[in-house]
Amino acid sequence: MAVNLKNNEVGIYAIGGLGEIGRNMYCVEFQDEIIIMDCGIKFPEDDEMGINYVISDYSYLVKNRKKIKALVVSHGHEDHIGGIPFLLKKIPEIPVYAPPFALALIRGKLEEHGLLKTTELHEELEDTVLKFPKLSVSFFRTTHSIPDTLGITVQTPEGAVVFTGDWKFDLTPVMNQPAPNFQKMAKIGEEGVLALLSDSTNAEVPTFTKSERFVAQSLHNIITGIDGRIIFATFASNLYRVSTAIQAAIDTGRKVAIFGRSMENGVQNGIDLGYLDIPEGTIVDASEINKLPPEQVMILCTGSQGEPLAALSRIANGTHxxxxxxxxxxxxxSSNPIPGNTTSVNHLINKLTEAGAKVVHGKIHNVHTSGHAGQEEQKMLVELMKPRFFVPVHGEYRMQVVHTETAQETGIPADHTFVLKNGDVLALTKDSSRLAGHINIPDVYVDTSGSDDVGNVVVRDRQILAEEGLVVVVATVDYEHQRVLAGPDILSRGFVYMRESTDLISAAQKHVYHILREQMAQKPKPDEREMKKAIIENLQDFLYSRTERRPMILPMIIDKNKDSKPIKKNKKNEQDPNQIKND
Known part of the structure; x- marks a missing residue:
């Protein structure tokens, strides 16, 4: 964790969000003050077995906890707020500031984790200003696929560091949400922006992103033309899309039933905050939905990403x-698959189609638009902000590279743009820039139990089990007399089919027998751990030479002298390697 910032330098670094989609968490550090912007999760890849999501290692922030002045949130999506409970478990004293809708979602998360009563929460609005001895924080209005989206400005003695959050320029937003505040962005630019940290998700898209109102009209037309029952799946946090679906249901005389806890919470938060105005009687209890004619029914549910336990997946599988x-x-x-979910979404669409349902999805039917800016909007933002330095964030590596090229087209010098990696520390002043060290930020895995201590070794073992299988080796030995009393027996699960691999299993047994005898003959005698290590390494090499696969090896060595039950001697107790056979 070597960070070497000079007293007059502003440090900018990402704890997550660079070279990836998700886990957004960016920091501005000046002398003894740190401002954290967002704290998100990343969804796992297909080979990360049993993992719900990935967060970052917060060790650097724990070490520098006295410097942290605030965690400020741009908006309420999981990849920007999902990690907050895990950060607060390690540093509970951090005050959290968030816009209204994000704050409602954060409260729910903290309550689930038992942290609500111990966390200092504050609502932030566009005119909120947070002042600290050396840094101050203000906000500006943007638009995205969720209400209450704000960009963040951290004012430093060297100039402003601007973080866009997720954004686009939607000039005709729905649900009475205000348009982006171009005047305030231009004013920030006139006052001087040291660095712009801008969302790179759609850096490869050469156009403006379509307005949410365009999708609303398209969805309304599609829903109006449907005679049977409608099952509408989208992100629970996308209140714009939820509002559009409910309004279309009202216009076509349908009742709405809501399935999925996150969808129920999202709709309730929207009602409580005044974003959703739903006439009484529109939403009906789930138990009533089967009593209505199909043409009067809309089911609003979670599961648009193919999540196995979400409502839509259970409906498709017939288990709801x-x-x-x-x-x-x-x-x-009414959503696009997030990276890593394409396969599961396609599988779900196939299952629904096989069951006889008509499936409407993707940009072909104009039922979704992105919440992220394309290149033309990105250029416009750079022209408004006029930053001295430019850092593309929130995107995979190629997206960051393309985004820097777009920024350079607007006149920013190439040596003033930086494609950073998580942990890289960029040190800036008005007149200088340099890399000032690197923070080690390993992945932290959170499994289905909510535990955040699932290490890389556990994930690697799960990958091996899934891809290569398991081989269990059991043997009873007498260390004192250097004898193998029983076994070694070998059991295969997911590696080879035992009955069809008797020659391989028999050869492996003989191989392990010789390993045990060789190990027990050593002076000084190895302990049980060394014996197991020798079996694992030698047997893996042996099996790879025969099958080109490396299963996980699980040795179980029973020491006769430690066993409370004496082993009855018979002719089979002292095994001869030439007589070992597979049961």
Missing amino acids: RQISLKPNDTVIF
Whole structure:
């Protein structure tokens, strides 16, 4: 964790969010003050077995906890707020500032983790200003696929560091949300921006991103033309899309039933905050939905990303307690798969189609638009902000590179743009820039139990088990007399089929027998750990030479002298390697 910032330098670094989609967490450090911007999660890749999501290692922040003045949040998506409970478990004293809708979502998360009563929470609005001895924080309004989206400005003695959060320039937003505040952005630019940290998700898209109102009209037209029951799946946090679906249901005389806890919470938060105005009687209890004619039903549910336990997946699999698919059902996917979820989403679409449902999805039907800016909007933002230095954030490496090229087209010198990696520390002044060290930030895995101590070794073992299988080796030995009393027996699970691999298993048994005899003959005698290590390494090499696969080896060595039950001697107790056979 070598960070070498000079007293007059502003440090900028990412704890997550660079070279990846998700886990957004960016910091501005000046002398003895740190401002954290967002704290998100990343969804796991397909080979990260049993993992719900990935967060960052917060060790550097724990070490420098006295410097942290605030965690400020740009908006309420999981990749920007999902890590907050895990950060607060390590540093509970951090005050958290968030816009209203994000704050409601954060409260729910903290309550689940038992942290709500111990956390200092504050609402932030566009005119909020946070002042600290050396740094100050203010906000500006943007638009995204969720209400209450703010960009963040951290004012330092060397100039402003601006973080966009997720954004686009939607000039005709829905649900009475205000348009982006171009005047305030231009004013920030006139006052001097030291560095702009800008969202790179759509850096490869050469156009403006379509307005949410365009999708609203398209969805309304599609829903109006459907005769049967409608199952509408989208992100629970995308209140714009939820509002559009509910309004279309009202206009076509349909009742709405909500399935999925996150969808229920999202709708309730929208109602409580005044973003959703739903006439009484529109939303009906889930138990009533099967009593209504199909043409009067809309089911609003979670599961647009193919999550196995979400409502839509259970409906598709026929395991939902209240909803069964009908041949005339229409399922609308009003979202695009996030990276890593494409396979599961396609699988879900296939299952729904096989069950006889009509599936409407993707940009072909204009039922989704991105919440992220394309190149033309990105150029416009750079022209408004006029930053001295430019850092693309929130995107995979190629997206960051393309984004720097776009910034350079607007006149920013190439040596003033930086494609950083998580942990790289960029040190800036008005007149200088340099890399000032690197913070080691390993991945931290959170499994289905909510535990955040699942190490890389555990994930690697799960990958081996899934891809290569398991071989269990059991033997009873007498260390004192250097004898193998029983076994070694070998059991295969997911590696080879035992009955069809008797020659391989028999050869492996003989191989392990010789390893045990060689190990026990050593002076001084090895301990049990060394014996197991020798079996694992030698047997893996042996099996690889025969099969080109390396299964996980699990040795179980029983010491006769430690066993409370004496082993009855018979002719089979002292095994001869030439007589070992597979049971």
